[in-house]
Amino acid sequence: MALKNQYLIDLMETVKKRNMGEPEFIQAVTEVLETLEPVVEKRPDLVEAGVLERIVEPERQIMFRVPWVDDNGKVQVNRGFRVQFNSAIGPYKGGIRLHPSVYIGIIKFLGFEQVFKNSLTTLPMGGGKGGSDFDPKGKSDGEVMRFCQSFMTELSKHIGADCDVPAGDIGTGAREVGYMFGQYKRLRNEFTGVLTGKGLTYGGSLARTEATGYGLLYFTNEMLQANGMSLEGKTVVVSGSGNVAIYATEKAMAYGAKVVALSDSNGYIYDKNGIDLPLVKQLKEVERKRIKEYVTVHPEAEYHEGCKGIWTIPCDIALPCATQNEIDKESAEILVKNGCKVVSEGANMPSTPEAIETYLSNGLLYGPAKAANAGGVATSGLEMSQNSERLSWTFEEVDEKLHNIMKNIFKSCDEAAKEYGMEGNYMAGANIAGFLKVAEAMKAQGCV
Ligand code: NDP
Ligand code: 2IT
DSSP states (O other): OOOOOHHHHHHHHHHHHHTTTOHHHHHHHHHHHHHTHHHHHHOHHHHHTTHHHHHTSOSEEEEEEEEEEOTTSOEEEEEEEEEEEEOSSSSEEEEEEEOTTOOHHHHHHHHHHHHHHHHHTTSSOOEEEEEESOOOTTOOHHHHHHHHHHHHHHHTTTOBTTTEEEEOBTTBOHHHHHHHHHHHHHHHTOOOOOSSSOOGGGTOOTTHHHHHHHHHHHHHHHHHHHTTOOSTTOEEEEOOOSHHHHHHHHHHHHTTOEEEEEEOSSEEEEOTTOOOHHHHHIIIIISOOOGGGHHHHOTTSEEEESSGGGGGSOOSEEEOOSOTTOBOHHHHHHHHHTTOOEEEOSSSSOBOHHHHHHHHHTTOEEEOHHHHTTHHHHHHHHHHHHHHHTOOOOHHHHHHHHHHHHHHHHHHHHHHHHHTTOTTOHHHHHHHHHHHHHHHHHHHTOOO
């Protein structure tokens, strides 16, 4: 899809010039602007208010040095980021990614996506994202703690329960959130809901751990049902083997599907009998081991080096839950050739633009990340509510709210796509529905 509207073409040119060397950010903005063409034509008032020029520019970008001392007594230096993208509808909200590939362009693309995603949840949350090029892999608990404390020493000056509320993402799980929360509390001498994804003993919400994966399946189930299909008996491939992948697998199985593959950045496992999930949880959540260890317990399963090959496994449904651009055109074509009917995204921006075109032109059902994986941040929003009222809800209460939110997100995407003449294109629906709420708020608040 190429832009046709001259105003949007000019805006995209400005974005490209201003963000040179940040291809992921440009990719994320391009996708959104392309689907907003009918909105721009129908809503000249939003163009007049300069909403689009403002929405593609982060409100604030913070970059800082993160010095820490490793186990050998040597000083290490990483770079920390927090991009406060948009606060039109609530405090900035979004995770912290710890991965060596992190640079400002990654954090900006994630922050931009988060603005629309958070809007779709119906909860009052603006968009933000943070992270560092620190790699927690292979580090001791002590090293991870010293890094997290140093990271939070600077970050604490910029966040707060009513200002900006970080959470987990790649490389940031319960352990890291715990260390960051502890340091924030020590620096500020206040116990607030400044982070979500906290442990259950200090303000975390039940079902937050499960929420992104469960939410992905709730969304996918709605999308399938609306198109006369179901998860029952389907063969599913899930990429990644982290937080999102594990709980996507769990809920897919609960719906009666068979998950046959998982991966990490080194390779993938294929177990045609169906994945042994308790083993994966033990290996990944408890022992922090690599996915290839799976075959030492299940020698009948296969392990293959390289993560891309996972998309050559025949499946009905593909759930990419690892990282950005993990499905390219070639992999998308193989999925289609092997009879895949559904791609629904647990990871953020896991499909390249060419892969998305391949899904849409071949009539696959496509659940875009900012709608399909919004269950994580939605449940973070529920954690914030519980923290504010100093109460905690049961697992069932939170899960039920999450389920309803995901149903509503699907409905919003479906309806917006229909209203703007793109029925069945849930990517367009998600972008339009997510955008409109933020845009109305920005217009109402004037030029800020
Ligand atoms: P985890 O750190 O728990 O797991 C990440 C998984 O993805 C690991 O298996 C990891 O393998 C793999 N992975 C990471 N980077 C790469 C890479 N460059 N190439 C191949 N594989 C890679 O993170 P999450 O499960 O939390 O996050 C997964 C995705 O879901 C991300 O895109 C994240 O932004 C998104 N997401 C997460 C939410 C959450 O609540 N956690 C909410 C919404 C979206 P390895 O161990 O080898 O690095
Ligand atoms: O990409 C995401 O939505 C997340 N990593 C979760 C963010 C959050 O604030 O829970």
